[in-house]
Amino acid sequence: MKIAISSTGETLSSDLDPRFGRAAYYLIIDTETEKIIESINNLENVNITGGAGTSAAQLVANKNVEAVISGNYGPNASRGLASFEIKMFQSNVKKITEVIADLKAGTLIEVKSATVPGSH
Amino acid sequence: MKIAIASGKGGTGKTLISTNLFKVTPNSTYIDCDVEEPNGHLFLKGTHVKEQSFHIMIPEVNQNICNNCGKCAEVCQFNAIISAKQKVLVFPELCHGCGSCTFFCPTKAITETPKIIGKIQETLINNKPMITGTLNIGEPMAPPIIKQLKALPISTEHIIIDSPPGTSCPVIAAITGADMVLLVTEPTPFGLHDLDLAVQVVQKLNIPMGIIVNKSGLGGNIIENYSKKKNIEILLEIPHSKTIAKLYSEGKLITTLPRYKKIFENLSEKIQKKVKGFQNHES
Numbered sequence: 001m002k003i004a005i006s007s008t009g010e011t012l013s014s015d016l017d018p019r020f021g022r023a024a025y026y027l028i029i030d031t032e033t034e035k036i037i038e039s040i041n042n043l044e045n046v047n048i049t050g051g052a053g054t055s056a057a058q059l060v061a062n063k064n065v066e067a068v069i070s071g072n073y074g075p076n077a078s079r080g081l082a083s084f085e086i087k088m089f090q091s092n093v094k095k096i097t098e099v100i101a102d103l104k105a106g107t108l109i110e111v112k113s114a115t116v117p118g119s120h
Numbered sequence: 121m122k123i124a125i126a127s128g129k130g131g132t133g134k135t136l137i138s139t140n141l142f143k144v145t146p147n148s149t150y151i152d153c154d155v156e157e158p159n160g161h162l163f164l165k166g167t168h169v170k171e172q173s174f175h176i177m178i179p180e181v182n183q184n185i186c187n188n189c190g191k192c193a194e195v196c197q198f199n200a201i202i203s204a205k206q207k208v209l210v211f212p213e214l215c216h217g218c219g220s221c222t223f224f225c226p227t228k229a230i231t232e233t234p235k236i237i238g239k240i241q242e243t244l245i246n247n248k249p250m251i252t253g254t255l256n257i258g259e260p261m262a263p264p265i266i267k268q269l270k271a272l273p274i275s276t277e278h279i280i281i282d283s284p285p286g287t288s289c290p291v292i293a294a295i296t297g298a299d300m301v302l303l304v305t306e307p308t309p310f311g312l313h314d315l316d317l318a319v320q321v322v323q324k325l326n327i328p329m330g331i332i333v334n335k336s337g338l339g340g341n342i343i344e345n346y347s348k349k350k351n352i353e354i355l356l357e358i359p360h361s362k363t364i365a366k367l368y369s370e371g372k373l374i375t376t377l378p379r380y381k382k383i384f385e386n387l388s389e390k391i392q393k394k395v396k397g398f399q400n401h402e403s
Binding site for chain 2 (some may be wrong): 049050051052054055057062063084085118
């Protein structure tokens, strides 16, 4: 399965970034091989005044991922992801390798709507 | 002349200065651009002329016509419209109503529908117009309504713009195009700190400015020292006074007192002279 994880860095040993829209990186990962297909620098969106969530939802949707893993999802991001039929999983901050292991073990919580209020 | 009264810090006395300056300046219009909390009307009571709702145009996509090219999402500066997986999504609360998506859509799949975000009221205060913008509670976007307030046809010679506090988009929208900005501050560390931020904004916009110290006498010479260092003139100092505080708390203009009427008349004349000076200098 192809997924996206919000990450603080570019490697599998980086930590998960708890913010979905304003994450430093998105790692597109193949869960079968547990390898990074692509790492996307999101610095452009970290400091934008608004629309970080919608922009991120569009970005991962265009990468054709089936699911995303992050710490929290705002109302715009979650509406976007849900409309694009991308599953949202919530994880604590830990190493990306551990997050993948949790997903495979089925211990991550799937959320259907925003987990935090919007920020503007 | 078009004068904007701004501050950086809230509660320094923008409305005190704006309303009293309006009162003593003949042939002037007062525009309350502090649309999240307009309160000039508490001091300026007059005859209600008209009220109209203010809306922005929000895109609506006809998915039957849309070919999912993604141009709309590409041109939107606010990520209010996104496109992926053969779908286009609109987020009205992020939309500034600029119309770019509609303009650039190659298949004309976008139509626009109005979304009311506030209202605009016109009142006559002794035959001088007061224009007030009010943003509905919960609406995040002040600049469109501020721009509309400033775009209304105004027949008076002078315009006095009461700006919102802060240093971000609403303030920029309010002070842009002014001949001069009056920055109201108070002699406290907070006042000085935020004055400096406001000065940086006004410098970036390249608008002439002057400082007004309200509640003068409170905190030593910190503003005087700053104004010397930055070479920005202090146009007026209003003392920290119980009389002023009392009048203000009763919703009365301080120019009802002859002493302050004279002080504000002098301020008005001084600013008009300065603005004429800038204009002559430019031409």
